[in-house]
Amino acid sequence: MRAIILKEIGGPENLILADVPVPIILDNEVLVQVKAISINPVDAFVRRTKEALDWVYSYKGTEEHIILGWDVAGVVTETGKAVTKFKKDDEVFGNFKFVGQANAYAEYVAAPETELVLKPANVSFEAAAGATMAAMTAWMSLVNVGKIKKGDKVIIHGASGGVGHYAVQFAKHFGAYVIGIASETNRDFVLGLGADEFIDYKTQFFEELVNDADLVHDTVWSDDDKHIERSLKALKPGGTLLSLIVYPDQEFIGKAKAEKNVSVLRVNVSPSATYEQDMEYIARLLSSGEVKTHISHIFPLEEMHKAHAIIQTKNTVGKIIVTP
Ligand SMILES: NC(=O)c1ccc[n+]([C@@H]2O[C@H](COP(=O)([O-])OP(=O)(O)OC[C@H]3O[C@@H](n4cnc5c(N)ncnc54)[C@H](OP(=O)(O)O)[C@@H]3O)[C@@H](O)[C@H]2O)c1
Numbered sequence: 001m002r003a004i005i006l007k008e009i010g011g012p013e014n015l016i017l018a019d020v021p022v023p024i025i026l027d028n029e030v031l032v033q034v035k036a037i038s039i040n041p042v043d044a045f046v047r048r049t050k051e052a053l054d055w056v057y058s059y060k061g062t063e064e065h066i067i068l069g070w071d072v073a074g075v076v077t078e079t080g081k082a083v084t085k086f087k088k089d090d091e092v093f094g095n096f097k098f099v100g101q102a103n104a105y106a107e108y109v110a111a112p113e114t115e116l117v118l119k120p121a122n123v124s125f126e127a128a129a130g131a132t133m134a135a136m137t138a139w140m141s142l143v144n145v146g147k148i149k150k151g152d153k154v155i156i157h158g159a160s161g162g163v164g165h166y167a168v169q170f171a172k173h174f175g176a177y178v179i180g181i182a183s184e185t186n187r188d189f190v191l192g193l194g195a196d197e198f199i200d201y202k203t204q205f206f207e208e209l210v211n212d213a214d215l216v217h218d219t220v221w222s223d224d225d226k227h228i229e230r231s232l233k234a235l236k237p238g239g240t241l242l243s244l245i246v247y248p249d250q251e252f253i254g255k256a257k258a259e260k261n262v263s264v265l266r267v268n269v270s271p272s273a274t275y276e277q278d279m280e281y282i283a284r285l286l287s288s289g290e291v292k293t294h295i296s297h298i299f300p301l302e303e304m305h306k307a308h309a310i311i312q313t314k315n316t317v318g319k320i321i322v323t324p
Contacts, residue, residue, distance in 0.1 A: 023109065044311050248266065300324075
């Protein structure tokens with residue numbers, strides 16, 4: 001089968017097309033013919049960072065090649081002996097084996113049945129593939145960790161990106177008042193997703209404009225605590241800071257609690273007990289049209305390097321999809 005292998009750690013040009021064996025499924029897995037793959041910032045991070053790649057590959061199976069990727073939508077072509085949830089020809093999507101070796105940049109993948117859900121018939125493979133890691137991250141942050149509820153005032157940083165554009169839509173679904181933060185060029189896009197207000201991070205200081213948020217979903221990279229400190233200021237006493245990039249230390253967490261009664265919680269997308277139920281909820285939102293995947297680029301498999309060149313700019317609008 002065709003797959004994209006990583007020749008060596010480095011730039012997007014190291015992602016090259018190769019012919020590799022079709023994976024052999026375990027008893028609890030299904031073989032999926034991949035119709036669409038979603039690209040995330042972590043893909044580029046692992047591609048260029050030895051420590052990250054070593055970590056992913058500490059879960060390595062017997063594969064000969066390094067194949068990146070964790071997010072797919074496709075069609076089940078074979079089922080393992082112990083599989084009960086799916087049958088041949090089912091259309092499925094999911095984020096699987098994260099942060100191990102999932103080998104998603106390929107024409108076929110072997111995925112555990114528990115990490116896939118049925119794709120609604122009226123949702124395209126591309127839109128479903130997009131709503132995997134990015135959508136789960138937004139969901140875990142706002143719903144599972146942030147316990148979002150009707151009437152909450154919520155700040156979504158990176159509202160134009162993969163995670164953020166789902167976060168805005170989920171927050172609106174749960175009846176929140178949403179302030180989306182991104183670049184001015186993406187103002188109409190973010191407001192079009194349903195955000196009630198827009199802040200341009202390049203020309204405005206959000207913490208000077210908002211001081212009564214219930215939740216801040218913070219996905220902005222900074223070498224220190226500077227950005228999450230600013231996010232703290234935008235919260236009301238009793239609010240919750242959801243930190244998706246920075247790992248706040250105990251001193252920061254304790255101080256936020258003592259001085260402002262703010263809870264600081266780290267969010268990591270990871271396999272959870274509610275994964276299937278959450279993904280099924282997301283599938284229903286996609287099917288009803290209440291939540292949409294915005295796709296800014298679709299590339300054929302052999303142009304994976306182009307997808308990586310864009311995702312690593314940190315200015316992706318919505319999702320980038322690759323089709324085998
Ligand atoms: N903790 C976890 O489990 C987890 C899971 C998934 C992703 N993440 C991380 O979450 C972040 C967002 O992921 P994504 O997939 O949404 O990425 P993305 O699609 O690349 O989106 C990036 C977003 O960040 C905004 N942005 C870029 N530079 C910024 C800056 N200097 N200040 C403020 N905003 C800035 C962009 O806005 P404009 O383009 O409008 O400027 C865009 O909305 C990434 O760093 C990713 O690694 C964490």
